Amino acid sequence: MATVTTHPYFKVESVAGHTDVPHAEKERLIGQVFADPRMPSYLYGCYECGICVAACPSARFYDFSPRRIAQAAARHDVELLFQQLEEDVWECSQCFSCLRCPRGNNPGGIITIMREVAVTNGLRSAKVALEGYSRIIYKIMSTGTQVSPDMLQPDAFPDWGPEVKDVSENLSLWRRALPPETHHTTSTGWDVAESTILELYVIWMETGALDMIKEVDSGIHMILEEIMEERLEEEGIEL
Amino acid sequence: MPNGRVVVIGGGPAGIAAARTAAEFGVDVVIVERLAYLGGRPIEENYASLTPYLRSAEEAIGEMVSPLLAMSNVSVRYESKVISCTGEKGDFSIVIEHRGEQESLSAASIVVATGFSHFDPGRETQMYGYYEFDDVIALQDLEAMLKSGQVVRPSNGEAPKRVCFVQCVGSRDRQIGNEYCSKVCCGVASKEAIEVRLAVPGVEVFIFYIDMRMYGYWESQIYWPAQEKHHVQYVKGIITEVLPKDGRLLVRGEDTTMGRPMEVPMDLVVLSVGMEPSEGTRAMAGVLGIAQNKYGFIEAVNPPLDTVSTSRPGIFAVGSALGPADLEDCVSTGGFAGAKAASISLAGVGV
Numbered sequence: 140m141a142t143v144t145t146h147p148y149f150k151v152e153s154v155a156g157h158t159d160v161p162h163a164e165k166e167r168l169i170g171q172v173f174a175d176p177r178m179p180s181y182l183y184g185c186y187e188c189g190i191c192v193a194a195c196p197s198a199r200f201y202d203f204s205p206r207r208i209a210q211a212a213a214r215h216d217v218e219l220l221f222q223q224l225e226e227d228v229w230e231c232s233q234c235f236s237c238l239r240c241p242r243g244n245n246p247g248g249i250i251t252i253m254r255e256v257a258v259t260n261g262l263r264s265a266k267v268a269l270e271g272y273s274r275i276i277y278k279i280m281s282t283g284t285q286v287s288p289d290m291l292q293p294d295a296f297p298d299w300g301p302e303v304k305d306v307s308e309n310l311s312l313w314r315r316a317l318p319p320e321t322h323h324t325t326s327t328g329w330d331v332a333e334s335t336i337l338e339l340y341v342i343w344m345e346t347g348a349l350d351m352i353k354e355v356d357s358g359i360h361m362i363l364e365e366i367m368e369e370r371l372e373e374e375g376i377e378l
Numbered sequence: 379m380p381n382g383r384v385v386v387i388g389g390g391p392a393g394i395a396a397a398r399t400a401a402e403f404g405v406d407v408v409i410v411e412r413l414a415y416l417g418g419r420p421i422e423e424n425y426a427s428l429t430p431y432l433r434s435a436e437e438a439i440g441e442m443v444s445p446l447l448a449m450s451n452v453s454v455r456y457e458s459k460v461i462s463c464t465g466e467k468g469d470f471s472i473v474i475e476h477r478g479e480q481e482s483l484s485a486a487s488i489v490v491a492t493g494f495s496h497f498d499p500g501r502e503t504q505m506y507g508y509y510e511f512d513d514v515i516a517l518q519d520l521e522a523m524l525k526s527g528q529v530v531r532p533s534n535g536e537a538p539k540r541v542c543f544v545q546c547v548g549s550r551d552r553q554i555g556n557e558y559c560s561k562v563c564c565g566v567a568s569k570e571a572i573e574v575r576l577a578v579p580g581v582e583v584f585i586f587y588i589d590m591r592m593y594g595y596w597e598s599q600i601y602w603p604a605q606e607k608h609h610v611q612y613v614k615g616i617i618t619e620v621l622p623k624d625g626r627l628l629v630r631g632e633d634t635t636m637g638r639p640m641e642v643p644m645d646l647v648v649l650s651v652g653m654e655p656s657e658g659t660r661a662m663a664g665v666l667g668i669a670q671n672k673y674g675f676i677e678a679v680n681p682p683l684d685t686v687s688t689s690r691p692g693i694f695a696v697g698s699a700l701g702p703a704d705l706e707d708c709v710s711t712g713g714f715a716g717a718k719a720a721s722i723s724l725a726g727v728g729v
Contacts, residue, residue, distance in 0.1 A: 183606045
């Protein structure tokens with residue numbers, strides 16, 4: 140693939156948190172990004188005008204630029220894209236403010252694809268980025284709801300004030316005080332129907348969504364796979 | 379039949395449009411042409427195709443020339459130059475010279491369509507080595523290559539693997555004195571970039587620019603397809619010098635939007651040269667006594683709403699004799715001046 144220069148300017152090694160890999164491996168990974176069927180509608184040409192950066196909340200706080208993502212992709216700059224795969228893409232908040240691009244580009248969407256490639260290939264950056272999310276992944280994939288009330292323990296959220304302790308001690312009571320009956324739950328965010336859970340398990344397994352996390356968190360993957368297979372077997376559902 | 383002839387100086391696209399329009403009013407028209415054929419710069423410099431529709435230049439210009447020459451009230455003095463002009467609007471007396479022989483012509487009005495010449499990159503203050511390196515060429519050189527169907531490195535006849543265009547050569551430069559934008563080079567370079575991508579399998583094409591000026595429809599007609607469909611790489615940053623290295627050319631510049639310096643080896647460097655007033659335009663300004671602007675182009679005296687009247691009543695200027703112009707501008711000003719010129723012959727009064 141074409142690169143603008145054979146000596147691109149990179150983040151210095153002490154800042155760059157990833158280790159280098161052979162160029163062929165970078166070609167392979169970036170090749171997966173470009174092979175994604177969404178890519179043609181996410182990337183046209185880049186004016187390098189910076190409207191996406193102006194709109195980007197992350198760009199205000201990090202050395203991050205959606206323009207550089209689109210530019211590197213438009214130029215097929217494999218070396219730079221690899222660095223972005225290992226660093227920059229995790230600084231995006233996926234808010235898609237960058238969709239205001241006059242050319243119709245979707246830098247946030249390119250980042251979605253790049254993150255997926257990083258996750259499915261178990262890149263170091265994906266492991267680090269998702270480290271704190273293993274409980275969330277477990278909750279979502281096993282129950283279909285994200286943060287459940289019983290996860291909100293006072294020691295985990297000391298900045299939430301003294302009431303959190305009271306609430307967590309009488310959680311079940313507080314939850315029953317909520318008007319919608321579907322919120323009378325503690326181990327899930329809301330009441331999830333059995334049929335919904337089964338449907339979710341089928342989707343996670345059939346689409347490969349479950350296997351996406353195999354490389355980044357093999358422990359969680361193993362547990363979830365077991366839960367899903369067992370539950371589906373009980374219901375006599377074969378995949 | 380009205381009296382008073384229209385003399386058109388220069389037989390390029392603007393001159394042809396002026397002559398055709400005046401002749402369609404029934405006025406006698408004489409075209410004075412420096413070369414042995416009509417068509418102007420696109421034909422003289424072997425343009426392959428016209429921007430933005432990529433039509434063959436020979437074919438498209440040919441379609442302008444043939445019907446003009448078929449008109450009984452149009453005649454052409456080939457290989458001729460105007461050497462003097464006296465009189466005033468409605469009653470000019472012109473002397474033309476053809477291979478040492480002189481001829482006098484009366485004219486009610488005159489249209490100056492003497493055009494532009496390509497900026498000579500030897501005058502560039504940067505170090506591009508146009509006269510030093512075989513593989514540094516200009517837009518019109520590449521046009522001629524595209525027309526011949528052979529895009530190769532002049533140094534060795536091999537197909538280039540990597541080609542770049544350097545924009546604004548001789549334009550927008552205070553040091554050179556050409557402070558103006560030449561209007562068409564962004565579009566022409568992008569058009570040629572597409573043609574190079576189509577002509578040479580696997581070639582990488584870069585365009586180094588200050589800012590891309592694709593006014594109006596050229597945006598989606600040329601710029602977007604060049605970038606999106608033909609994967610021409612646009613890099614904002616101008617090359618400062620071209621150096622020979624290992625049989626290739628190293629171009630040095632800054633990739634400004636990426637914030638990094640760059641040195642990239644190229645096989646063919648194309649200089650996007652701008653427009654300057656042609657020798658004929660400069661000469662006619664003197665012979666006809668019409669005002670020029672500081673760059674040497676003919677000055678339109680009532681811009682922006684009258685684009686063709688000069689400082690001398692009865693004399694009009696058209697096309698790129700007035701300054702950088704695309705073909706649409708040339709044909710539009712040509713037709714406008716042709717009508718104004720004809721009206722002087724027809725009415726015998728000023729317009």
